[in-house]
Amino acid sequence: xxxxxxxxxxxxxxxxxxxxxxxxxxxxxxxxxxxxxxxxxxxxxxxxxxxxxxxxxxxxxxxxxxxxxxxxxxxxxxxxxxxxxxxxxxxxxxxxxxxxxxxxxxxxxxxxxxxxxxxxxxxxxxxxxxxxxxxxxxxxxxxxxxxxxxxxxxxxxxxxxxxxxxxxxxxxxxxxxxxxxxxxxxxxxxxxxxxxxxxxxxxxxxxxxxxxxxxxxxxxxxxxxxxxxxxxxxxxxxxxxxxxxxxxxxxxxxxxxxxxxxxxx
Numbered sequence: 001x002x003x004x005x006x007x008x009x010x011x012x013x014x015x016x017x018x019x020x021x022x023x024x025x026x027x028x029x030x031x032x033x034x035x036x037x038x039x040x041x042x043x044x045x046x047x048x049x050x051x052x053x054x055x056x057x058x059x060x061x062x063x064x065x066x067x068x069x070x071x072x073x074x075x076x077x078x079x080x081x082x083x084x085x086x087x088x089x090x091x092x093x094x095x096x097x098x099x100x101x102x103x104x105x106x107x108x109x110x111x112x113x114x115x116x117x118x119x120x121x122x123x124x125x126x127x128x129x130x131x132x133x134x135x136x137x138x139x140x141x142x143x144x145x146x147x148x149x150x151x152x153x154x155x156x157x158x159x160x161x162x163x164x165x166x167x168x169x170x171x172x173x174x175x176x177x178x179x180x181x182x183x184x185x186x187x188x189x190x191x192x193x194x195x196x197x198x199x200x201x202x203x204x205x206x207x208x209x210x211x212x213x214x215x216x217x218x219x220x221x222x223x224x225x226x227x228x229x230x231x232x233x234x235x236x237x238x239x240x241x242x243x244x245x246x247x248x249x250x251x252x253x254x255x256x257x258x259x260x261x262x263x264x265x
Contacts, residue, residue: 046143048081049199051170054100054122055089057135060161060183064099064106064123066154067142072103072118077144077151077196080120084139091134099123100138109187131161139170144196152193159183 056063069076079102086100103118122138144151157163160183167176176198181188 044145044147046079047146047200049142049144051084052140052142052176052199053168053170054138054140055135055166055168056122056124056137056163057133057166058124058157058161058163059131059133060126060157060163061128061130061159062123062125063155063157063163063165063181064121065165066106066119066121066156068119068121068154070108070117070119070154074120074145076153077148078153079143081141081143084141086122086138087136089135089137091132092136093126093130093132093134095127096134097125098136098138099125100140129159131159142199144199146196148196150193151196152191154189154191155179155181156187156189157181157183158187160185 054065056065067076067078067080068074080100083100086098088096088098100122102120104121104123105116105118106121106123107114108117109115122136122140124134124136126132126134155163155165162183163181164178165181166178168174169176177194179192181190
């Protein structure tokens with residue numbers, strides 16, 4: 001068996017290895033929050049989400065999902081970082097249009113007058129009284145202010161159609177968030193509050209690495225509690241004793257030869 005001091009040193013070394021940070025592996029949100037807030041307290045922390053796809057299915061004249069507040073300052077806690085691609089999945093006419101990006105101008109009505117606003121959005125426009133079914137998409141990289149417990153978006157439509165807004169994870173294909181707005185013939189603006197947690201998920205890299213370290217720990221514990229060192233040492237002794245001549249055996253044999261010679265005389 002290994003001595004107590006040697007075993008203690010091996011356990012301490014294993015604990016240091018298991019608790020040391022692993023390069024290239026991101027920490028979960030609850031751990032990264034406390035370590036990354038070494039910056040200024042009043043500066044919001046924006047965290048990039050996994051790749052997402054915004055899908056809009058509609059029979060309305062037009063529709064948009066606004067990842068911004070009405071003043072264009074992103075105080076809502078979610079914004080567009082970049083646009084990877086956009087297009088139509090079905091129902092596109094020659095005059096249909098789609099927009100996606102940051103701080104895109106859009107008209108709004110305030111006190112019976114039209115004003116120009118800007119914001120992060122995904123939007124489509126088919127034309128007035130165009131109720132044919134259509135489905136548009138935009139692949140985005142979003143950022144979320146993780147200092148906020150809840151975030152929100154604005155859903156806007158025009159006409160009498162029904163519009164479904166859906167945010168889908170590009171990694172898993174699962175739905176992160178979904179809502180429906182039913183048109184009433186007038187322009188509608190509704191705010192939808194949501195949690196930021198569905199936008200983030202634990203990566204496969206972290207799970208694989210943790211499983212590997214767990215296997216290493218189990219193997220190390222087995223080695224520490226099994227007398228491998230003593231077994232190998234005993235086998236080496238046995239092998240060495242068989243390969244080397246036995247001086248004691250030769251001495252006994254010589255004495256026997258001398259006694260036999262004396263008896264013959």
